[in-house]
Amino acid sequence: MPKITYVAHDGVETVVDVAQDDTVMRGAVLNGIKGIVAQCGGGASCGTCHVYIDPENTKPLSQMHQVEDELLYFTACERKENSRLSCQIPVTEEQDGLVVHMPEKQL
Amino acid sequence: MAAGGGPARAGAGPPPRARPPPPRGPITLIGDEQAAPYQRPPLTKAYLAGETDLAGLVLRQDSYYDDHGIKLVRDERVIGVDRQARVAVLGCARTVGYDHLVFATGARPRPLPIPGAEHVLNLRTVADADAIRQRLDGQIGLDVVVIGGGFIGLEFAAVVRKLRHEVTVVEAQPQVMQRAVSAETAQHLVGRHRSEGVQILTGTGVAAVREGLVELTDGTVLVADLVVAGIGVIPNTEVAQRAGLTVDNGIVVDAHLGTADPRVYAVGDCARFASTHAGGLIRLESVQNATDQGTTVAAAIMGSAEPYTALPWFWSDQYDVKLQTAGLTNGHDRTVTVGDPSEGRFSVFCFKNDRLIGIEAYNRPIDFLMGRRILEGGNSLTPEIVAQPGFDLRASQQKAA
Numbered sequence: 478m479p480k481i482t483y484v485a486h487d488g489v490e491t492v493v494d495v496a497q498d499d500t501v502m503r504g505a506v507l508n509g510i511k512g513i514v515a516q517c518g519g520g521a522s523c524g525t526c527h528v529y530i531d532p533e534n535t536k537p538l539s540q541m542h543q544v545e546d547e548l549l550y551f552t553a554c555e556r557k558e559n560s561r562l563s564c565q566i567p568v569t570e571e572q573d574g575l576v577v578h579m580p581e582k583q584l
Numbered sequence: 585m586a587a588g589g590g591p592a593r594a595g596a597g598p599p600p601r602a603r604p605p606p607p608r609g610p611i612t613l614i615g616d617e618q619a620a621p622y623q624r625p626p627l628t629k630a631y632l633a634g635e636t637d638l639a640g641l642v643l644r645q646d647s648y649y650d651d652h653g654i655k656l657v658r659d660e661r662v663i664g665v666d667r668q669a670r671v672a673v674l675g676c677a678r679t680v681g682y683d684h685l686v687f688a689t690g691a692r693p694r695p696l697p698i699p700g701a702e703h704v705l706n707l708r709t710v711a712d713a714d715a716i717r718q719r720l721d722g723q724i725g726l727d728v729v730v731i732g733g734g735f736i737g738l739e740f741a742a743v744v745r746k747l748r749h750e751v752t753v754v755e756a757q758p759q760v761m762q763r764a765v766s767a768e769t770a771q772h773l774v775g776r777h778r779s780e781g782v783q784i785l786t787g788t789g790v791a792a793v794r795e796g797l798v799e800l801t802d803g804t805v806l807v808a809d810l811v812v813a814g815i816g817v818i819p820n821t822e823v824a825q826r827a828g829l830t831v832d833n834g835i836v837v838d839a840h841l842g843t844a845d846p847r848v849y850a851v852g853d854c855a856r857f858a859s860t861h862a863g864g865l866i867r868l869e870s871v872q873n874a875t876d877q878g879t880t881v882a883a884a885i886m887g888s889a890e891p892y893t894a895l896p897w898f899w900s901d902q903y904d905v906k907l908q909t910a911g912l913t914n915g916h917d918r919t920v921t922v923g924d925p926s927e928g929r930f931s932v933f934c935f936k937n938d939r940l941i942g943i944e945a946y947n948r949p950i951d952f953l954m955g956r957r958i959l960e961g962g963n964s965l966t967p968e969i970v971a972q973p974g975f976d977l978r979a980s981q982q983k984a985a
Binding site for chain 2: 496498499503506507508509516517518519520521522524544547548550551
């Protein structure tokens, strides 16, 4: 299974196996990783699964749709160029090794 | 026992609101479904469409429960609670003792009070969704009748239409989603469904269901290979009631979600609580409410005195429409529509006594998110301000800030 690394705001890294076609958000929530809230459970409605993609990332990622783009203006922490909603990033073998950084807060 | 007498308590036990100490013991989660706790919203969306499976719905991996000292008891029902002895009694006659007890019993589909109701399927649980999927499996062009034009019925209709079946929605009220959204929003959703080829009949009830047929109260007879009903739910309050707790269309709780028994709480669809947003007792059926109330009660058990004040919000996906509501729009007496309905992107601002009480954002997530913020904080928007040509919620708040 593809491995995704979640880096907490304090720098602690957790590596998780994420099932094919699950999302980066689900990988965190299923394993109880703190730092991703996902109030709406992946409905692209709440903006509480915000992550920063690792600046060194070379893995291909899903395209950003308009809803995600708009939601990202309302995240609890600053939107940066590498901001994404992790519920909108499906995981396949191509994302194996992806590193995401979690913001200080989601609410 | 303290049956009757309103908030009277059993003679023994601590005085009201004297809080028991925070728990150190284990957490036991008892549910009557086979599956571990899972998300329900995708049941009418991705799960029904076959885009995800149960593993894609579960809230936590099995190991999470073990790792956090949470004991999951599945496929078991609590049939009674003895508040004096502080035990929950399971259907298998086993008992589980407690220091704190949370009713999170949810709700069940309201049964159809008509002949032939046994031919009708519901959609509430993963087992319900599986039964429907089985009936649709591998086929196209089936005649599907949906009884009830609420969120469940309409989301179901959208998915089944996409699976290339012929869909008719029957709603007894003059408008679909009458309880939940404004007439403007409802009209646009109806238009969207009709443009997809879904037939929506309003103002007519169902008289009877027979094998392969649905008879309406106006005499119309619809052919139906599958009939699914979504006509609302009944809160699961029987155990609470038998335990002597106050029940009135939900387990009645205060602003802290506590019952008159300081060790007993209720959350989610089964709880009728004192809402600052509604200005009275309400019962909400939404994911937001269930999760936020869970958080409040967990904090309360750990000693917090914070009341439940979360702003209600809701969303629905139908075709390419994302409808998001912030606040409670029920009871509005005036609406102002912003944006361009003809392009399928607009928001309906709902006012009551010239005060903004909620926003329905139809493919306008910015208005939804902005709306949540201003409704949480208090706002001075009036219908006149919102009705000004070119009004933009985000710009107006930046100016105000």
